Amino acid sequence: MSFEGDLAQTDGVPLVDVTIDIQSFYRSYLETENGGAMGIALPVPVRGRALIDTGASMSCVCFPIAEQLKLMRIGAVTFRGVEGARTPNRSAEQAPIFGAMMQIPALGWRNEVRLVGVQPDPNHIAILGRDILSAFRLEYNGPTQTLRLSARTLQRA
Amino acid sequence: MQFQVEQNTFESQRSDLVAQHSGSYAVVDGQDLVGVYPTLSDATRGGLQTLRKPSFFVGHITPQRTRVVLNGMTGLL
Numbered sequence: 001m002s003f004e005g006d007l008a009q010t011d012g013v014p015l016v017d018v019t020i021d022i023q024s025f026y027r028s029y030l031e032t033e034n035g036g037a038m039g040i041a042l043p044v045p046v047r048g049r050a051l052i053d054t055g056a057s058m059s060c061v062c063f064p065i066a067e068q069l070k071l072m073r074i075g076a077v078t079f080r081g082v083e084g085a086r087t088p089n090r091s092a093e094q095a096p097i098f099g100a101m102m103q104i105p106a107l108g109w110r111n112e113v114r115l116v117g118v119q120p121d122p123n124h125i126a127i128l129g130r131d132i133l134s135a136f137r138l139e140y141n142g143p144t145q146t147l148r149l150s151a152r153t154l155q156r157a
Numbered sequence: 158m159q160f161q162v163e164q165n166t167f168e169s170q171r172s173d174l175v176a177q178h179s180g181s182y183a184v185v186d187g188q189d190l191v192g193v194y195p196t197l198s199d200a201t202r203g204g205l206q207t208l209r210k211p212s213f214f215v216g217h218i219t220p221q222r223t224r225v226v227l228n229g230m231t232g233l234l
Contacts, residue, residue: 074215079230112198
């Protein structure tokens with residue numbers, strides 16, 4: 001399966017539709033009496049666009065989506081400016097790590113993932129980093145303004 | 158920082174965990190190692206079933222902390 005996007009419609013920004021949800025076992029747990037005691041209402045999966053960012057080593061979710069879904073918090077990371085980068089004076093920033101179920105419908109891909117919480121962006125709800133992109137072949141064709149994301153095929157000897 | 162105690166607990170046991178469970182995931186609550194699981198999904202499921210709360214630390218058992226690069230910033234996971 002593969003996804004083909006028209007970059008002319010997104011000003012050249014590589015985007016793909018994704019669905020973010022809580023894990024199936026978490027949903028099942030919330031439906032039980034014990035889960036109900038936690039006082040957490042069952043969230044509705046969120047569908048939106050994800051930015052394809054090969055410069056990000058890890059995938060991300062925007063905070064409003066994480067809060068809306070009540071995603072599980074399973075870690076944290078402290079970021080500091082990269083030496084020599086454009087933002088050398090940025091102070092340390094702490095970000096939570098969420099556990100979530102992510103789906104890329106066009107590719108039939110669905111997996112449980114760890115996502116870094118990031119500030120919201122009006123153009124996307126998530127960022128696909130190299131941890132997820134490593135499962136796919138990505139072709140950004142500037143001259144034809146097309147984006148192609150497809151399942152990686154193994155080379156046979 | 159959230160999970161600082163758990164991160165310290167995980168780091169103090171990292172070498173032992175790598176020796177026995179490299180590539181697996183550990184669930185840590187405070188100073189207690191709750192369990193070791195083969196996959197992220199197993200770890201979050203196991204942590205939820207054991208701790209009965211939706212917020213707990215899951216560490217990937219690797220020889221070193223994973224470097225995360227994002228938007229011109231870098232951190233260690």
